[in-house]
Structures are given as C-alpha cells and as structure tokens.
Amino acid sequence: MSRHAGRALRMAYLVSSVAGVGFFILSVVLLGYWPKRVLDAQTRAMGPEALLPLTASEQRGRAIYAREGCAYCHTQQVRFVEADQTRFGRPTQAWESRFDYPHLLGTRRIGPDLSRVGGTRSDDWHFTHFFAPRSVVRQSVMPAYPRLFDGAPDRPRQQARDLVAYLNTLGRARELAGPEGEARAREGCNCADDEMMQMGFHGPLNPHPARTQRSREEPVLPADGDRARGDALFSTLCASCHGRRGEGDGPGGAGLHPAPTMLADHEFTRAGVARVLWNGVAGTAMPAWRDYPASDLAALVTTVRALHVEAPAAEAPLALMAQGAETFRLHCVQCHGERGDGTGSAADSLAVAPADFTQKRPSLGRAITTLRRGIPGTPMAPWTSRLSEAEVVAVSHYVRTFYAGDSGAPAR
Ligand code: HEC
Ligand code: HEC
Ligand code: HEC
Structure with missing residues (x-):
C-alpha cells in the first residue's frame, strides 16, 4: 500500500464524520427548523393579533x-376531511392552539372531538356527565369522575368547575375572531385554490348536533311518526333524564337545573316538540337532536305526545278567568307575551326563553306547582309572595287557554 492511499484512508474517518454531522444539521434545518419558521409565519399571518388568554381557573x-x-380518548383537532367537517365544523388552524403547550391534540377518538365543544352544552349537563356519564348518555363508555364532586352532580368541587371552565374555552378563539378573523385567515393563508378548499372556510364554524340554539326554526318531518320506533329511541336517548314514562325522574335529572320537563304533565303540539328536538332548549341541559333522521324525529314526536296523561277536565268559571287574565296582564306579559307565546319584551334578555303556551299546555296541577315553586335554574320565580292563592289558581287556569293545539287556533 502506498503512503498516499494510507493517508486517504485515515482521512475517510474525518470526511465521513464531517458529512454525517453536516447531514444531521441539514435534516434538522429541513425537517424541524424550516417547517417551524413557515408555520410560525403562517400562524402569525392567519391568526388574530391577540388571543384572549386562559384565566387561572x-x-x-x-x-x-x-x-x-x-x-387518550378525545382529540382536539378537526381534520381537513369531510367526515370531520360535517360533524365538528371548520378544520382547526394552527393559530387556534397558540397557548396550547404542551399540546393536547390527541390521536385517538374513542369519544368525539372536543375542539369546538365550548358553549355547546350547559354546565349542569357537563357536571352530571362527569359524575356519571351513563346517567345522561345511556350507552357511553366514558369513565366517571366522582372524585371531582362532593357526592352529587350538583355539588361540584373546584376541580370540576375548573374542568368545565376549560371545556368552555374550546373553540372560543375562533368564535371570538369572528368574520374578520376568518377573512384575515383566508388572506394570510394566501394558498392555492385546492388548499383553500381544504382549509374549509365555508360552512358553519360549529355544527355540533347537540348545540342548542334560541330559534323558532322547525324541521320538516313526516306527519306520522312510528310509535314503536319512537318508544325505543326514547328509552335509549331520553329516559335517562326524563324518566321512562316522562315523569321527570330519570337518574340523570337529579343534578339538572332546570330539571327535565315532566312530559306526562304536558300536552304538546306536533310543531312544538319538533322545534324542541331540532333546537334543544338553550340555557338548559336539553340537547338538540338535529343529527337524527327526520323519520326518527317524527317517531319521537309521536312518543312524547303519547306520554301525556289525561288529567280531569279543568273548567273554570268566567269570573275566575277574568281574574286570571288580569293577573297575567299585570305580572306575566313582559316575559310570556300578550298572546302567551313567550315573546314578551323581556324575553330576549333571559337566559332561558319563557314558556310558549301556544305550543304546550301544562296540566292545571303542574301550572299551580310551577307558580308556587318557580323553576329553579331559570328566570321563572315563585309567585306566592306576590300573588294570593286565588290569583295563583286563576292565572294557572288562564295560561292554559292559550294552547292552540295542532290547528293553530286557540281554544278560547
Ligand atoms: C375511555 C375513553 C374516554 C375518556 C378517558 C374520556 N372520555 Fe369523554 N367521552 C368518551 C365517549 C365514548 C364519549 C361519547 C359518549 C358520551 O357522551 O358520554 C365522550 C363524551 C364526552 C363529552 C361530550 C362531548 C359531546 O360533544 O357530546 C365531553 C365534554 C367529554 N367526553 C369530556 C371528557 C373529559 C373532560 C375527559 C377527562 C376528564 C374525558 N372526556 C375522558 C370517552 C372518554
Ligand atoms: C341530559 C338530559 C336530557 C336528555 C337526555 C333529554 N332531555 Fe329533554 N329536557 C331536559 C331538560 C333539562 C329540559 C327542561 C328544559 C326547561 O325547563 O326548559 C328538557 C325539556 C324537554 C322538552 C320540553 C321542552 C319545552 O318546551 O317545555 C321536551 C319535549 C323534551 N325535553 C324531549 C326530549 C326528548 C324527546 C329527548 C330524547 C330524544 C330528550 N328530551 C332528552 C333534559 C334532557
Ligand atoms: C322574568 C320572566 C318571567 C315572568 C315575569 C313570568 N315567567 Fe313564567 N316562565 C318564565 C320562563 C323563562 C319559563 C320557562 C322556564 C323553563 O324553560 O324551564 C317560564 C315557565 C312558566 C310556566 C311553566 C310552563 C311549563 O312548561 O310547565 C308557567 C306555568 C309559567 N311560567 C307561568 C307564569 C305566570 C302565570 C306568570 C305571571 C304570574 C309568569 N309565568 C311570569 C319566565 C317568566
């Protein structure tokens, strides 16, 4: 072997180690540093100037x-695929999780994605669900977290409150950014048409099917719902809260304020129930069920109406009616509206909408009880300190006269 070849061979160690280190640096730059720079720039360009930081809680x-x-069971990332977008809304953008460090994006979906869950469900629903998931969602496989409570779903410890406060922030950044935020994101993205399509800047931000809305929107349903199908659905989806016979005694109802409606004590119009199923009852734990097919919703309408237990006829003398009308005019119209349809002048400012007596008729007993006790968790207060017993009875008779039935014309 010549001396030259020997030297070159000894140099090979040097050359390969320099090359090795060089390639290592190159790959760190290309696979780590560079993408981070691009992403940072994109995050800055697409996100709003400032984000609302998380509170201590x-x-x-x-x-x-x-x-x-x-x-381990929930993701916090709506992917750019159609199935995700229809169920959970617009795909998550990088800037939305700017404070999310270390991130909680998750990789497995045993439960639903939570990145838009904020504002979708009421706090008392969350508490009941954490305390005992199967008391509200019968077939749930989610574990229970009773140690976050003092023995009952309506006695949450600070930890449970903190957890729900955190859940209510999920999706908030995007909501707060509003249409201007979306416009800024679209501009900042400055990407090719097909990429833009994928970014999903169209469609509702959060179409969560359980999200309640204050709306009179009503689905188009077939006129006759299948009772057997409705009963089966009711026992899987609704009985956990409303009780098997609609008596408001389901296990999930115990910690809810307002408590689930005693369906057996109410007559409902078809449209009234359809509306509730479509929109839920905003401000309460009653979710919306928009993602069920129209035939299932129609079946549920039939079942809910059939739960009504006929009470003895409650005829009231005319003098009593006049007194009821007067009491109603003095004390109730600002919320329930002159026509009893829940559109009083104060209605829009209330956390829970006033009852619409044209779409549902409480039994006389239920109306009297409501006036005596109020409905805890809603603006409907007890009236016994302001009304005499006679006035309570009179106005209870009176509110029942608004009910229009399916024909739409009040019985009066
Ligand atoms: C073993 C898997 C598992 C774990 C762990 C788990 N969940 Fe769930 N979660 C589920 C499943 C399945 C559902 C759907 C059924 C239901 O609503 O209970 C769900 C539903 C939910 C929902 C309702 C979402 C919606 O849009 O309807 C919320 C909120 C939620 N989980 C929060 C949590 C939080 C917070 C934790 C941790 C304290 C947690 N989950 C732990 C499986 C899990
Ligand atoms: C998580 C518990 C829960 C589940 C599950 C639930 N509800 Fe409710 N529901 C409530 C609560 C709470 C209210 C009371 C709202 C109020 O006081 O305004 C309510 C109210 C209602 C009302 C009356 C609304 C009104 O205008 O007075 C109807 C009808 C109803 N639910 C039907 C159903 C049906 C049908 C299902 C199943 C598909 C169902 N609910 C599932 C909790 C639940
Ligand atoms: C501050 C507004 C407000 C005033 C004033 C008010 N209500 Fe209510 N009322 C409500 C709300 C909100 C609800 C619905 C609560 C719920 O969804 O659980 C309600 C529900 C009811 C119900 C229950 C219907 C059912 O589904 O069983 C009756 C009955 C009722 N009100 C009667 C009256 C009468 C009679 C008066 C006057 C003496 C009156 N309310 C005054 C806000 C009000």
Missing part, C-alpha cells in the same frame, strides 16, 4: 384535562 382545568388522560 381555565388553566387549572387544562391541567386536570391533561392529568386525567382525557386526551
């Missing part, structure tokens, strides 16, 4: 979410 809730392993 929300931060603690986030830590509990991480500690309890919620991310």
Whole structure:
C-alpha cells in the first residue's frame, strides 16, 4: 500500500464524520427548523393579533384535562376531511392552539372531538356527565369522575368547575375572531385554490348536533311518526333524564337545573316538540337532536305526545278567568307575551326563553306547582309572595287557554 492511499484512508474517518454531522444539521434545518419558521409565519399571518388568554381557573382545568388522560380518548383537532367537517365544523388552524403547550391534540377518538365543544352544552349537563356519564348518555363508555364532586352532580368541587371552565374555552378563539378573523385567515393563508378548499372556510364554524340554539326554526318531518320506533329511541336517548314514562325522574335529572320537563304533565303540539328536538332548549341541559333522521324525529314526536296523561277536565268559571287574565296582564306579559307565546319584551334578555303556551299546555296541577315553586335554574320565580292563592289558581287556569293545539287556533 502506498503512503498516499494510507493517508486517504485515515482521512475517510474525518470526511465521513464531517458529512454525517453536516447531514444531521441539514435534516434538522429541513425537517424541524424550516417547517417551524413557515408555520410560525403562517400562524402569525392567519391568526388574530391577540388571543384572549386562559384565566387561572381555565388553566387549572387544562391541567386536570391533561392529568386525567382525557386526551387518550378525545382529540382536539378537526381534520381537513369531510367526515370531520360535517360533524365538528371548520378544520382547526394552527393559530387556534397558540397557548396550547404542551399540546393536547390527541390521536385517538374513542369519544368525539372536543375542539369546538365550548358553549355547546350547559354546565349542569357537563357536571352530571362527569359524575356519571351513563346517567345522561345511556350507552357511553366514558369513565366517571366522582372524585371531582362532593357526592352529587350538583355539588361540584373546584376541580370540576375548573374542568368545565376549560371545556368552555374550546373553540372560543375562533368564535371570538369572528368574520374578520376568518377573512384575515383566508388572506394570510394566501394558498392555492385546492388548499383553500381544504382549509374549509365555508360552512358553519360549529355544527355540533347537540348545540342548542334560541330559534323558532322547525324541521320538516313526516306527519306520522312510528310509535314503536319512537318508544325505543326514547328509552335509549331520553329516559335517562326524563324518566321512562316522562315523569321527570330519570337518574340523570337529579343534578339538572332546570330539571327535565315532566312530559306526562304536558300536552304538546306536533310543531312544538319538533322545534324542541331540532333546537334543544338553550340555557338548559336539553340537547338538540338535529343529527337524527327526520323519520326518527317524527317517531319521537309521536312518543312524547303519547306520554301525556289525561288529567280531569279543568273548567273554570268566567269570573275566575277574568281574574286570571288580569293577573297575567299585570305580572306575566313582559316575559310570556300578550298572546302567551313567550315573546314578551323581556324575553330576549333571559337566559332561558319563557314558556310558549301556544305550543304546550301544562296540566292545571303542574301550572299551580310551577307558580308556587318557580323553576329553579331559570328566570321563572315563585309567585306566592306576590300573588294570593286565588290569583295563583286563576292565572294557572288562564295560561292554559292559550294552547292552540295542532290547528293553530286557540281554544278560547
Ligand atoms: C375511555 C375513553 C374516554 C375518556 C378517558 C374520556 N372520555 Fe369523554 N367521552 C368518551 C365517549 C365514548 C364519549 C361519547 C359518549 C358520551 O357522551 O358520554 C365522550 C363524551 C364526552 C363529552 C361530550 C362531548 C359531546 O360533544 O357530546 C365531553 C365534554 C367529554 N367526553 C369530556 C371528557 C373529559 C373532560 C375527559 C377527562 C376528564 C374525558 N372526556 C375522558 C370517552 C372518554
Ligand atoms: C341530559 C338530559 C336530557 C336528555 C337526555 C333529554 N332531555 Fe329533554 N329536557 C331536559 C331538560 C333539562 C329540559 C327542561 C328544559 C326547561 O325547563 O326548559 C328538557 C325539556 C324537554 C322538552 C320540553 C321542552 C319545552 O318546551 O317545555 C321536551 C319535549 C323534551 N325535553 C324531549 C326530549 C326528548 C324527546 C329527548 C330524547 C330524544 C330528550 N328530551 C332528552 C333534559 C334532557
Ligand atoms: C322574568 C320572566 C318571567 C315572568 C315575569 C313570568 N315567567 Fe313564567 N316562565 C318564565 C320562563 C323563562 C319559563 C320557562 C322556564 C323553563 O324553560 O324551564 C317560564 C315557565 C312558566 C310556566 C311553566 C310552563 C311549563 O312548561 O310547565 C308557567 C306555568 C309559567 N311560567 C307561568 C307564569 C305566570 C302565570 C306568570 C305571571 C304570574 C309568569 N309565568 C311570569 C319566565 C317568566
């Protein structure tokens, strides 16, 4: 072997180690540093100038979410695929999780994606669900977290409150950014048409099917719902809260304020029930069921109406009616409206909409009880300190006269 060849061979170690280190640096730059720069720039360009930071309680809730392993079953990322977009809304953009460090995106979906769950369900629903998931969602496989409570779903410890506060922030950044935020994101993205399509800047931001809305929107349903199908659906979806016979005694109802309606004590119009199923009852734990097919909703309408238990006829003398009308005019119209349809002048400012007596008729007993006790968790207060017993009875008779039945014409 010549001396030259020997030297070149000894140099080979040097050359390969320099090349090795060089390639290592190159790959760090190409696969780590460079994409981060591009992403940072895109995040800056697409996101709003400032994000609302998490409060102390929300931060603690986030830590509990991480500690309890919620991310093993729940993702927080709506992907750019159609199935995700129809179920959960617009795909998650990088800037939305700017504060999310370490991130909780998750990889497995045993439960639904939670990135838009904020504002979808009421706090008392969440508490009941954490305390005992199967008391509200009969077939749930989610574990229970009773240690976050003092023995009952309506006695949440601070930890449960923090967790729910955190859940209510999910999706908030995007909501707060509003249409201007969407416009800025679209502009900042500045990407090719097909990429833009994927970014999903169309469609509703959060179409969560259980999200309640204050709306009179009514689905188009077949006129006759299948009773057997309705009964089966009711026992899987509704009985957990409303009770098997609609007596408001389901296990999930115990911690809810307002409590589930005693369906047996009410007559409902077809349209009234359809509307409730479509929109839920905003401000309460009653979810919307928009994702069920029209035939299932129609079946549920039939079942709900059939739960009504006929009470003895409640005829009232005319003098009593006049007194009821007067009491109603003095004390109730600002919320329930002159025509009893829940459109009083104060209605829009209330957390829960006033009852619409044209679409549902409580039994006389139920109306009297409501006036005596109010409905805890809603603006409907007890009236015994302001009305005499005679006035309570009179106005209870009176509110029943607004009911229009399916014909739409009040009985009066
Ligand atoms: C073993 C898997 C599992 C774990 C762990 C888990 N969940 Fe769930 N979760 C589910 C499933 C399945 C559902 C759907 C059924 C239901 O609503 O109970 C669900 C539903 C939910 C919902 C209702 C979502 C909606 O849009 O209807 C919320 C909120 C939720 N989970 C939060 C949490 C939080 C917070 C934790 C951690 C404290 C957690 N989950 C832990 C499986 C899980
Ligand atoms: C998580 C518990 C829960 C589940 C599950 C639930 N409800 Fe309710 N529901 C409520 C609560 C709470 C209210 C009371 C709202 C109020 O006081 O305004 C309510 C109210 C109602 C009302 C009356 C609304 C009104 O205008 O007075 C109807 C009808 C109804 N639910 C039907 C159903 C049907 C049908 C199902 C199943 C598909 C169902 N609910 C499932 C909790 C639930
Ligand atoms: C501050 C507004 C407000 C005033 C004033 C008010 N209500 Fe209500 N009322 C409500 C709300 C909100 C609900 C619905 C609560 C719910 O969904 O659970 C309600 C529900 C009811 C119900 C229950 C219907 C059912 O489904 O069983 C009756 C009965 C009723 N009100 C009668 C009256 C009468 C009579 C008066 C006057 C003496 C009156 N309310 C005054 C807000 C009001």
